[in-house]
Amino acid sequence: MTEYEHHDYDVLIIGAGGAGLRAAIEAKQRGLSVGIVTKSLLGKAHTVMAEGGIAAAMGNIYAEDNWQVHFRDTMRGGKMLNNYRMAELHAKEAPDRVYELEQWGALFDRTKDGRILQRDFGGHRYARLAHVGDRTGLELIRTLQQKVVSMGTDVFMECKVLQLVHDSAGRIAGAVAYWRPTGEFVTFGAKAVILATGGVGKSWKFTSNSWESTGDGHAMALWAGAELIDMECIQFHPTGMVWPFSVRGLLVTEGVRGDGGVLRNAEGERFMFRYVADMFRAETAESEEEADKWYADHSAGRRPPDLLPRDEVARAINAEVKAGRGSPHGGVFLDIGSRRSAEYIRRRLPSMYHQFMELAGVDITREAMEIGPTCHYIMGGVKVDADTAATRVAGLYAAGEVAGGMHGANRLGGNSLSDLVVFGRRAGVAAADYIDAGSGPADFDEGEVAAAIERALAPFTRESGENPYDIQRDLQDMMQANVGIIRNGPELADALTQLDGTFSERVANLKVTGGRAYNPGWNLATDLPSMITVSKCVTRGAIQREESRGGHTREDFPKASAEFGTFNLAHSVSAGTYDGEFATVRSPLLTMPDELKALLEEAK
Amino acid sequence: MADVTMRIWRGDAEGGDFQEYTIAQNEGEVVLDVIHRIQATEAPDLACRWNCKAGKCGSCSAEINGKPRLMCMTRMDELPEGTVTVAPMRTFPIIRDLVTDVSFNFAMAERIPAVLPPPMPEGGYRMFQEDVERGQEFRKCIECFLCQDVCHVIRDHEDNKHHYAGPRFFIRYAELEMHPLDTNDRRDYVREEMGLGYCNITKCCTEVCPEHIKITDNAIIPLKERAVDAHYDPIAWLGRKIRNGSKRSAAEAGVQPAP
Numbered sequence: 032m033t034e035y036e037h038h039d040y041d042v043l044i045i046g047a048g049g050a051g052l053r054a055a056i057e058a059k060q061r062g063l064s065v066g067i068v069t070k071s072l073l074g075k076a077h078t079v080m081a082e083g084g085i086a087a088a089m090g091n092i093y094a095e096d097n098w099q100v101h102f103r104d105t106m107r108g109g110k111m112l113n114n115y116r117m118a119e120l121h122a123k124e125a126p127d128r129v130y131e132l133e134q135w136g137a138l139f140d141r142t143k144d145g146r147i148l149q150r151d152f153g154g155h156r157y158a159r160l161a162h163v164g165d166r167t168g169l170e171l172i173r174t175l176q177q178k179v180v181s182m183g184t185d186v187f188m189e190c191k192v193l194q195l196v197h198d199s200a201g202r203i204a205g206a207v208a209y210w211r212p213t214g215e216f217v218t219f220g221a222k223a224v225i226l227a228t229g230g231v232g233k234s235w236k237f238t239s240n241s242w243e244s245t246g247d248g249h250a251m252a253l254w255a256g257a258e259l260i261d262m263e264c265i266q267f268h269p270t271g272m273v274w275p276f277s278v279r280g281l282l283v284t285e286g287v288r289g290d291g292g293v294l295r296n297a298e299g300e301r302f303m304f305r306y307v308a309d310m311f312r313a314e315t316a317e318s319e320e321e322a323d324k325w326y327a328d329h330s331a332g333r334r335p336p337d338l339l340p341r342d343e344v345a346r347a348i349n350a351e352v353k354a355g356r357g358s359p360h361g362g363v364f365l366d367i368g369s370r371r372s373a374e375y376i377r378r379r380l381p382s383m384y385h386q387f388m389e390l391a392g393v394d395i396t397r398e399a400m401e402i403g404p405t406c407h408y409i410m411g412g413v414k415v416d417a418d419t420a421a422t423r424v425a426g427l428y429a430a431g432e433v434a435g436g437m438h439g440a441n442r443l444g445g446n447s448l449s450d451l452v453v454f455g456r457r458a459g460v461a462a463a464d465y466i467d468a469g470s471g472p473a474d475f476d477e478g479e480v481a482a483a484i485e486r487a488l489a490p491f492t493r494e495s496g497e498n499p500y501d502i503q504r505d506l507q508d509m510m511q512a513n514v515g516i517i518r519n520g521p522e523l524a525d526a527l528t529q530l531d532g533t534f535s536e537r538v539a540n541l542k543v544t545g546g547r548a549y550n551p552g553w554n555l556a557t558d559l560p561s562m563i564t565v566s567k568c569v570t571r572g573a574i575q576r577e578e579s580r581g582g583h584t585r586e587d588f589p590k591a592s593a594e595f596g597t598f599n600l601a602h603s604v605s606a607g608t609y610d611g612e613f614a615t616v617r618s619p620l621l622t623m624p625d626e627l628k629a630l631l632e633e634a635k
Numbered sequence: 636m637a638d639v640t641m642r643i644w645r646g647d648a649e650g651g652d653f654q655e656y657t658i659a660q661n662e663g664e665v666v667l668d669v670i671h672r673i674q675a676t677e678a679p680d681l682a683c684r685w686n687c688k689a690g691k692c693g694s695c696s697a698e699i700n701g702k703p704r705l706m707c708m709t710r711m712d713e714l715p716e717g718t719v720t721v722a723p724m725r726t727f728p729i730i731r732d733l734v735t736d737v738s739f740n741f742a743m744a745e746r747i748p749a750v751l752p753p754p755m756p757e758g759g760y761r762m763f764q765e766d767v768e769r770g771q772e773f774r775k776c777i778e779c780f781l782c783q784d785v786c787h788v789i790r791d792h793e794d795n796k797h798h799y800a801g802p803r804f805f806i807r808y809a810e811l812e813m814h815p816l817d818t819n820d821r822r823d824y825v826r827e828e829m830g831l832g833y834c835n836i837t838k839c840c841t842e843v844c845p846e847h848i849k850i851t852d853n854a855i856i857p858l859k860e861r862a863v864d865a866h867y868d869p870i871a872w873l874g875r876k877i878r879n880g881s882k883r884s885a886a887e888a889g890v891q892p893a894p
Contacts, residue, residue, distance in 0.1 A: 136750035138767040145761035181749035275663020500675035545680025549731040552679030
């Protein structure tokens with residue numbers, strides 16, 4: 032039997048992005064012992080990539096803004112597939128979570144009278160995003176990191192969790208992990224576990240996500256007996272870089288459009304005016320003149336169509352490129368250089384200026400950017416209770432991108448950072464309540480640990496086998512081609528056949544060379560089962576949702592269907608086992624109370 | 636495009652050496668792209684630390700042709716023609732290949748007395764853009780630790796790591812010192828415990844900062860002035876006595892209380 036070290040905590044948090052760190056702060060403040068495990072260094076999580084801002088209806092720019100409008104924008108942006116209660120809590124609590132960051136040292140950009148400045152973003156009726164230039168995610172993670180460190184929290188860095196561990200009654204009892212620097216195994220016993228592992232984008236070829244976004248938490252939750260919902264709803268952010276090829280997919284913040292940038296095709300046309308869906312027609316400008324007035328004063332005109340929700344804009348760009356009106360490298364143009372002063376652009380969008388100058392040799396104060404859709408975010412995730420972030424497995428909680436429901440079929444920009452802190456905090460509260468109530472595991476299933484370790488080491492023991500990088504590349508190519516922004520039945524069916532067949536077999540037979548210490552090939556080998564599991568759920572959901580809604584577009588079912596708007600698709604694995612049978616069922620949406628329904632009606 | 640030869644340090648704490656890999660190049664690539672292609676083909680176990688590949692997370696620090704840089708923001712076509720040498724940061728212990736043990740930095744972060752603002756008034760704090768901008772410059776820091784790597788106080792003198800915070804944390808102390816809300820006085824602490832006086836302002840840190848933070852001019856020099864004033868200026872000392880200190884001592888606020 033393999034020897035390994037063991038640590039015990041009240042609360043184990045997997046993931047050190049915004050949600051995990053915020054959960055840790057809450058649990059620490061309740062006097063609990065907290066361990067945070069992250070597969071990277073502290074402060075490097077994907078949260079740092081968030082650029083534009085954190086959405087909160089503080090009403091600093093437009094006093095008429097309030098949680099009700101934010102709730103309504105979120106539900107409409109999500110095409111009404113959201114867990115309404117999550118959207119409600121999020122809209123109500125986001126302002127407090129932003130103010131709290133200031134108490135912990137964050138320095139947001141200011142209004143002239145010294146309050147937190149808020150910027151416009153797609154799908155938000157009012158200027159609502161608190162921000163720091165275009166590096167808001169960095170500010171969020173650094174603030175939370177510094178707070179967590181000042182509280183004396185144990186952080187296990189470059190330590191990758193492989194699987195959750197139960198007790199004999201099926202409650203969560205901890206997790207098994209390995210240290211990346213040494214390759215040694217480590218187990219964690221915990222009364223409650225909070226998953227905050229982020230997203231899944233690395234299974235697509237063109238993505239704004241880092242190597243970490245392999246869906247570990249999604250897969251671990253599923254294997255542990257939880258359900259995943261809305262997995263077919265993947266957000267393709269409309270503006271990723273398209274050139275140079277090596278940085279294709281790298282994010283270009285929506286803040287460019289919020290600050291006055293517009294989309295143009297190869298003919299110079301502001302084409303978005305031709306792509307306004309009925310749902311948004313009443314509130315969207317009809318002419319360039321009207322749209323341009325809106326930037327200075329929102330009562331002088333209606334919103335520019337460039338600031339429609341992300342799914343709408345991404346589909347429009349896709350259509351323009353398909354129609355032959357794209358840019359030289361297969362995108363469209365995003366122009367702010369001709370519309371704002373160089374000084375303004377450098378002050379408001381310093382990272383974008385820097386990124387294009389250094390990586391593409393493009394000066395965005397003078398030239399247009401070439402951009403196109405990039406896999407950015409998964410709305411789907413672990414099915415949780417809105418108030419507590421609890422999954423259906425006792426002792427297991429999920430917050431942030433790994434949780435599903437909050438964003439419905441499409442997330443609005445800026446709602447992710449606020450999601451992290453609102454539900455990260457709630458997960459911390461609920462885990463602490465669970466522990467205070469005396470709940471928790473009776474024992475620790477060493478059998479699960481032994482099995483997880485054996486699986487992790489198997490790639491070293493095979494005589495021969497494939498290089499994990501080849502499998503990853505083929506998976507990314509296949510998911511991009513078959514389960515991308517525009518989907519159809521036959522391609523999806525082919526994808527599922529490949530995932531269930533060749534990909535599963537290839538992953539089961541891959542070989543890792545070299546030793547266990549800081550071996551990226553081995554690390555990828557441990558990521559691939561999660562990537563395959565998540566891809567299966569995405570594809571199964573995409574096959575069964577025979578309509579187009581938000582981040583799920585079927586060319587064979589181009590319209591939203593009323594029937595499909597009444598349920599989420601929920602995935603599970605039989606008996607909560609690693610290699611069980613996948614099942615997908617229709618899970619009805621929660622019934623919204625009348626007073627919230629009225630908010631949506633009023634706003635029409 | 637012509638093939639390029641990459642000379643990459645391979646090894647661990649026990650020792651190692653440079654190995655050469657000759658590989659095709661594509662237009663617009665950065666050093667990290669080439670490293671990734673070597674991993675995916677010839678050397679799947681080549682260790683390198685990276686996350687965002689966009690210059691935002693500060694993970695992929697290395698010494699490229701002898702200069703501390705981010706691999707993800709160094710374009711191949713801006714390097715001189717010929718072999719490209721990639722070595723791990725020299726100031727930190729080797730874990731494997733290009734990955735170093737940067738835990739020194741995290742240990743230094745733990746020793747920073749926390750920010751300590753007054754209770755928040757109804758409707759939030761008021762701060763002005765010109766006041767937050769000074770701190771914002773330092774909060775651009777992505778913690779790549781290239782400034783720590785290049786700082787000769789620790790690069791050439793291992794012993795100093797016990798009592799020298801280094802440029803990354805001097806900008807953090809400067810940020811807190813200039814923070815519009817903070818009430819926590821760390822000036823004696825940064826001078827006595829964090830070795831601020833060891834820095835002899837050679838500006839190497841500023842030169843390598845990928846975020847172009849003016850570490851020496853905007854953070855370290857003002858911090859030195861304030862720390863020295865706090866200690867030696869009799870008028871400032873008297874003023875503090877009379878005002879009874881609007882800032883508390885560092886020791887009093889080692890851990891920030893819950894709001």
